[in-house]
Amino acid sequence: MQRLQKIIANSGYTSRRKAEFLIQEGKVKLNNITAKLGDKATETDKITINDIPLPSKSKNQYFIFNKPKGILVTKTDPKNRRTIYNLKALKNLQHLNYVGRLDAMSEGLLILTNDGDLIQKLTHPKHHITKTYQLRTDPVITKQHITDLKEGIPIESRKFYANITNKNNNTFHISIQEGRNRIIRKVLEKLGYKIFELKRISISNIKLENLKPGEIKEILEKNIKQLIL
Numbered sequence: 001m002q003r004l005q006k007i008i009a010n011s012g013y014t015s016r017r018k019a020e021f022l023i024q025e026g027k028v029k030l031n032n033i034t035a036k037l038g039d040k041a042t043e044t045d046k047i048t049i050n051d052i053p054l055p056s057k058s059k060n061q062y063f064i065f066n067k068p069k070g071i072l073v074t075k076t077d078p079k080n081r082r083t084i085y086n087l088k089a090l091k092n093l094q095h096l097n098y099v100g101r102l103d104a105m106s107e108g109l110l111i112l113t114n115d116g117d118l119i120q121k122l123t124h125p126k127h128h129i130t131k132t133y134q135l136r137t138d139p140v141i142t143k144q145h146i147t148d149l150k151e152g153i154p155i156e157s158r159k160f161y162a163n164i165t166n167k168n169n170n171t172f173h174i175s176i177q178e179g180r181n182r183i184i185r186k187v188l189e190k191l192g193y194k195i196f197e198l199k200r201i202s203i204s205n206i207k208l209e210n211l212k213p214g215e216i217k218e219i220l221e222k223n224i225k226q227l228i229l
Contacts, residue, residue, distance in 0.1 A: 001040040004030060007047065009116030011054050014097060016120040022049060060115040061096065062224045064206060065089065068213040069107045073098055084110070089216040099123060099203070100131075103182055108133070108200035109208040111224075112216070118224065122203070125178060129204050132175040133184060136197035140170045145191050149174075153187055156180065160187050173201070 002010075008019035008028070020037060022028050028035040029048045041047060047054040065084065067073065072083045085094055090112075099111040099122045113119065122129055141164065152159035160183060166173040174184060188195055201208045205226050211217055 001042060004028065004035055004039045004041050004047070005037075006117070007041055008049070008054060009120055012060070012095065012097075012114030012116055013049065013054060014119075015116050015123065017123070019116070060118075060221060061093075061113060062115070062118075062219050062221060063093070063096065063112040063216050064208070064211065064219055065110045065112055065216045066208060066211040066213050067102050067107055067110050069105055072104050073101045073110065087214055089214055093216075100179055101181075102200060103185070106198040106200070107213060108198075109203060109206070109211075110200075111203060111206065113224075115224075123179060128177045130175050130177055130202075131179075131200060131204075132173055132202045134171065134173055134197065134199045134201050135184070135188075135195060136171045137188065137193040137195055138170060139193065141167070141172060141193065148191075149187070153190070155183070155187055155190060162187075171197075 005016050005019035005023060008014065008022070009016040013019070014022070023035050023037050023039075026034050027050050029051070030039055030041055031046050067084060070082075071087065072081055074083050075085060077083055084090055084098070090096070093112065096112040096114055097116070097119060099113065099119050102108065102110065111122070121127055146164045146167075149160075149162040149164060152161045160178070161176070162184075163175045164172050165175065176184070184198065185195060206219065206223065
């Protein structure tokens with residue numbers, strides 16, 4: 001027996017956290033009865049979401065994708081703006097979910113998978129997954145602000161920590177271990193910088209390397225699993 005949200009996540013339907021929301025909203029039924037958080041089931045029980053049967057678990061797939069600038073990271077958009085799922089590279093991969101987001105004007109590495117359990121582990125703060133971004137700013141970031149970021153800058157009721165490396169004039173790498181929405185932009189704007197490039201180049205040991213914008217590459221499960229050791 002497993003908790004219902006874990007079964008949903010393991011099916012690749014969505015992450016465990018989002019599965020919990022679906023249960024709380026009354027959209028999940030277990031053997032034709034509206035489910036509640038804490039319910040347990042087996043994979044042979046009848047589970048439906050919005051009255052549609054939960055798909056059986058398929059083989060886990062893992063891809064890295066270089067998100068171009070100007071594209072949304074979402075399954076659907078009410079304003080019908082272009083999303084990553086409208087791009088040619090993802091034409092036959094609509095069933096995959098993204099790990100974390102990048103805002104429209106940011107670019108770079110996304111992990112795409114149908115492994116809901118992995119999505120939960122990579123997005124939960126307790127796992128301290130390091131994500132590194134390449135930034136280009138105006139003006140050039142100061143030594144004092146590099147120190148301030150390492151020691152923590154208060155924003156949105158708690159401190160934001162970052163490590164700056166590979167500084168070359170107005171370009172540098174920034175590494176963080178959290179995922180608040182647009183947090184890098186918010187902190188640097190607070191410090192008085194304009195951002196002209198924000199590109200995620202790695203998530204733990206998974207690197208963007210020479211993948212071009214809009215390109216996708218499958219990666220081995222053993223490489224993905226190293227992310228959460």
